[in-house]
Amino acid sequence: MLQVEALNTHYGRAHILQGMSLQVGSSEVRVLLGRNGAGKSTTMKSIIGLVRPTSGHIRFDGQEIAGEEPHRIARRGLGYVPEDRRVFADLTVMENLEVGKQPARGGMRPWTAERLFELFPNLGRMRDRPGGRMSGGEQQMLTIARTLMGNPRLVLLDEPSEGLAPVIVEQMAKAILALKGEGLTILLAEQNLHFAGGVADSATVVEKGRVVWSGTMAELRADEAARTQYLAV
Amino acid sequence: MDSLIPQLLTGLAGASSLFLVASGLTIIFGVTRIVNFSHGSLMMLGAYIGWSILTRLPRDPEWFVLGILLTVLATALIGVVLEVVVLRRVYRAPELFQLLATFGVVLVLQDVTLWIWGAVELPLPRPRWLRGFVEIAGNRFPFYDLILIFVGPVVLGLLWLLMNRTRWGTLVRAATLDREMVAALGVNQRTLFTSVFALGAGLAGLGGALSLPNASANLNIDLSIITDAFVVVVVGGLGSLPGAFLASLLIGILQAFGIVLVPKITLVLVFLVMAVVLVFRPNGLMGRPQAEAREATAAAPVIRPAPRELRILGLVALVLAAAAPLVAGEYYLTVLTDACVAVIFATSLHFMMGPGGMASFGHAAWFGIGAYAAGLLMQWLGAPMPVGLLAAPILAGIVAALFGWFVVRLSGVYLSMLTLAFAQIVWAISFQWVEVTGGDNGLLGLWPPEWARNPATFYWIALALAVSVALLLRRALYAPYGYALRAARDSAMRAQSIGLDVKRLRMVALVIAGAACGLAGAIFSYSKGGIFPTYISIPHSVEALLMVLLGGLQTVAGPIIGALVYTGLADILVRSTDLWRLVLGTVIVLLVVAFPEGIAGAARRLWLRGREA
Numbered sequence: 001m002l003q004v005e006a007l008n009t010h011y012g013r014a015h016i017l018q019g020m021s022l023q024v025g026s027s028e029v030r031v032l033l034g035r036n037g038a039g040k041s042t043t044m045k046s047i048i049g050l051v052r053p054t055s056g057h058i059r060f061d062g063q064e065i066a067g068e069e070p071h072r073i074a075r076r077g078l079g080y081v082p083e084d085r086r087v088f089a090d091l092t093v094m095e096n097l098e099v100g101k102q103p104a105r106g107g108m109r110p111w112t113a114e115r116l117f118e119l120f121p122n123l124g125r126m127r128d129r130p131g132g133r134m135s136g137g138e139q140q141m142l143t144i145a146r147t148l149m150g151n152p153r154l155v156l157l158d159e160p161s162e163g164l165a166p167v168i169v170e171q172m173a174k175a176i177l178a179l180k181g182e183g184l185t186i187l188l189a190e191q192n193l194h195f196a197g198g199v200a201d202s203a204t205v206v207e208k209g210r211v212v213w214s215g216t217m218a219e220l221r222a223d224e225a226a227r228t229q230y231l232a233v
Numbered sequence: 234m235d236s237l238i239p240q241l242l243t244g245l246a247g248a249s250s251l252f253l254v255a256s257g258l259t260i261i262f263g264v265t266r267i268v269n270f271s272h273g274s275l276m277m278l279g280a281y282i283g284w285s286i287l288t289r290l291p292r293d294p295e296w297f298v299l300g301i302l303l304t305v306l307a308t309a310l311i312g313v314v315l316e317v318v319v320l321r322r323v324y325r326a327p328e329l330f331q332l333l334a335t336f337g338v339v340l341v342l343q344d345v346t347l348w349i350w351g352a353v354e355l356p357l358p359r360p361r362w363l364r365g366f367v368e369i370a371g372n373r374f375p376f377y378d379l380i381l382i383f384v385g386p387v388v389l390g391l392l393w394l395l396m397n398r399t400r401w402g403t404l405v406r407a408a409t410l411d412r413e414m415v416a417a418l419g420v421n422q423r424t425l426f427t428s429v430f431a432l433g434a435g436l437a438g439l440g441g442a443l444s445l446p447n448a449s450a451n452l453n454i455d456l457s458i459i460t461d462a463f464v465v466v467v468v469g470g471l472g473s474l475p476g477a478f479l480a481s482l483l484i485g486i487l488q489a490f491g492i493v494l495v496p497k498i499t500l501v502l503v504f505l506v507m508a509v510v511l512v513f514r515p516n517g518l519m520g521r522p523q524a525e526a527r528e529a530t531a532a533a534p535v536i537r538p539a540p541r542e543l544r545i546l547g548l549v550a551l552v553l554a555a556a557a558p559l560v561a562g563e564y565y566l567t568v569l570t571d572a573c574v575a576v577i578f579a580t581s582l583h584f585m586m587g588p589g590g591m592a593s594f595g596h597a598a599w600f601g602i603g604a605y606a607a608g609l610l611m612q613w614l615g616a617p618m619p620v621g622l623l624a625a626p627i628l629a630g631i632v633a634a635l636f637g638w639f640v641v642r643l644s645g646v647y648l649s650m651l652t653l654a655f656a657q658i659v660w661a662i663s664f665q666w667v668e669v670t671g672g673d674n675g676l677l678g679l680w681p682p683e684w685a686r687n688p689a690t691f692y693w694i695a696l697a698l699a700v701s702v703a704l705l706l707r708r709a710l711y712a713p714y715g716y717a718l719r720a721a722r723d724s725a726m727r728a729q730s731i732g733l734d735v736k737r738l739r740m741v742a743l744v745i746a747g748a749a750c751g752l753a754g755a756i757f758s759y760s761k762g763g764i765f766p767t768y769i770s771i772p773h774s775v776e777a778l779l780m781v782l783l784g785g786l787q788t789v790a791g792p793i794i795g796a797l798v799y800t801g802l803a804d805i806l807v808r809s810t811d812l813w814r815l816v817l818g819t820v821i822v823l824l825v826v827a828f829p830e831g832i833a834g835a836a837r838r839l840w841l842r843g844r845e846a
Contacts, residue, residue: 048417049417050413050416050417069416070413070416070417071416071417071418071419071420071421071422074416074417074418074419075419080417080418082414082417086411086414088406088407088410088411089410090410091403091406091407091410095403095406095407096407098400098403099403099404099407099415099420100418100419101400102418146418147418150418150419
């Protein structure tokens with residue numbers, strides 16, 4: 001469904017992604033693992049178009065989207081949940097959802113605010129609360145819900161567990177599993193191997209802007225050496 | 234006390250007109266982060282278009298309303314064209330370049346308006362129903378002013394509904410907070426921005442058209458209203474609609490009472506209110522701290538001493554300049570003298586703007602203060618030129634120190650707007666205080682003494698002063714003070730944490746810049762033999778900005794080169810065409826569109842690319 005091929009991205013003169021390649025199949029949940037600064041977030045931003053890659057290919061449903069404007073990429077059915085949440089602080093929960101709303105896509109049950117409140121019951125209880133006055137966990141749920149309002153077919157989830165209390169992380173894992181149950185394709189960026197192990201089917205490990213390991217989650221669990229080399233802190 | 238109520242009502246009517254213009258400005262700023270200098274021009278176009286439409290329609294109320302609506306549509310359409318053709322291309326440019334581009338639009342629209350409607354002001358013949366009076370508390374009050382009083386709150390209410398009860402409004406508010414995220418959620422920013430701009434332009438047009446029955450369509454609307462609108466928007470808090478409304482009321486009522494109580498210093502009063510508000514609430518009454526979204530200053534390259542080649546080149550240029558009177562005729566000597574003045578003008582602005590990080594939009598104020606200081610000393614005490622040249626920078630420096638108390642507390646757009654407002658005050662004083670300054674006629678008879686009257690001698694004096702000022706400013710830049718100043722610019726907080734007194738550093742920079750610029754004003758006055766309020770006008774302040782930005786902000790040679798190039802071009806332009814505003818404005822816009830990161834930035838990028846390849 002999504003193919004990234006030999007992607008290079010620069011910030012100014014710093015070469016961040018150095019030939020990044022990965023694939024996400026339909027209804028797959030793939031996790032992008034790697035330490036801080038490995039290029040996970042930049043990969044996400046390059047795919048959604050917030051950062052313009054210098055070279056390489058990004059194909060979504062076989063169509064080249066590299067270099068397209070973010071709103072066009074989003075309208076193709078790619079959802080992006082940023083790492084720092086970026087909830088609209090002055091807008092209420094309902095208004096935040098409204099901003100994310102896009103027309104329904106054929107073949108999918110469209111997301112509505114009510115359906116999302118079933119997924120994240122906390123949000124349903126604070127519909128009129130401004131985003132700026134919510135806890136980190138609530139904001140994380142809101143930012144995911146907001147992206148789902150666009151009825152994406154593939155979601156880029158950038159470190160949803162970051163900085164959250166263990167209880168909330170668990171809720172988050174449940175929510176992601178529920179989305180997986182709906183058949184949603186997900187590319188997840190994570191540092192938390194335990195969290196990733198609970199939700200992902202397959203993993204791609206990145207280091208210094210390159211893929212250094214790729215395989216199924218089960219293979220990663222078996223490959224002690226790779227885990228120590230690439231992921232141990 | 235009898236005049237209290239009518240005065241209050243007049244103030245409210247004025248507040249409404251002000252709000253219409255300011256609301257558009259603040260909405261546009263909120264979303265696009267562009268401070269739109271040309272907003273006053275849109276109001277002016279609204280007035281002219283309104284005049285053209287309303288004078289052709291029957292004079293009944295319903296036709297009047299229709300005419301106003303048509304005007305709003307027309308200006309909104311002009312706004313769309315403006316956004317698509319110019320502004321869309323400069324969203325990613327640094328703030329100052331955006332301002333400059335919109336000022337280019339002001340110049341272009343000035344000449345276009347002049348060309349279409351002519352120089353004569355156009356009053357709207359008022360139909361009888363508009364001339365009526367209403368009796369309120371025993372006073373006759375113009376019916377039309379009552380209409381205006383209602384229009385303000387109604388528009389505020391409609392805008393509130395639009396912003397809070399429609400999807401479009403929700404998207405706009407989201408975009409004010411985080412444009413990038415809005416785009417990543419699939420919203421087309423371009424159409425959103427264009428529609429926002431259309432709305433803002435429409436509001437300006439509404440303000441212009443509704444001002445017609447009480448005033449007229451004339452060519453001065455643009456710059457006079459934009460200052461007021463800036464003050465309102467800044468006092469209210471950039472981007473805040475309720476803030477703009479509140480500030481409109483404040484300023485409108487203040488102006489209405491000011492005119493009765495202290496007619497000549499209304500502007501000063503307005504400025505004082507603005508300054509006081511900003512000191513206590515640096516982000517305006519209802520504004521919030523601006524997000525640190527911009528990285529422009531972080532990327533500021535380090536100023537390095539010029540390489541040997543450039544120094545030799547500078548020395549050669551200096552020798553040539555000193556030898557110029559041997560070949561140049563009298564006319565070219567005056568142009569060269571102007572160039573020397575321009576060099577001081579530009580380097581002094583550069584000093585506070587580049588290393589100091591304080592972009593002034595009213596640099597001409599110091600120029601004028603220096604000029605009037607020399608002129609008044611001559612007039613009152615018969616002080617000769619050397620005394621005048623000494624007193625001018627001292628006085629400008631003292632005023633800068635007083636004004637600096639407000640300035641150093643602000644940053645970014647707020648600072649620029651405050652300097653602009655201050656310059657307008659100085660301008661208003663020089664224009665209105667006829668007994669002292671001679672008003673529009675200026676101060677005349679300010680000539681150099683016998684020994685310096687020869688154009689060549691005077692030119693050498695100007696050259697010597699210009700070179701000294703440039704060298705002194707350069708010296709300050711590479712002194713420990715200069716490093717501290719740049720540290721304070723790059724990160725005020727970090728500079729403070731290592732023990733630098735940021736406010737004091739900036740204050741000193743302002744005083745140095747003001748004093749140097751005051752000297753430029755004095756030299757200029759002696760060379761022209763007179764002083765006029767135009768020395769302090771907005772276009773003159775913008776000239777200084779143009780020179781600095783043309784040459785590049787981050788080099789010491791930049792403002793000097795910019796000043797020379799600009800003086801040369803302006804001389805050719807003014808001599809060769811009547812439409813110099815149109816040409817200059819177009820050039821400014823093209824430059825900003827072609828080099829959104831600045832000419833210096835573009836040169837730097839090309840240089841880097843050349844080395845990487």
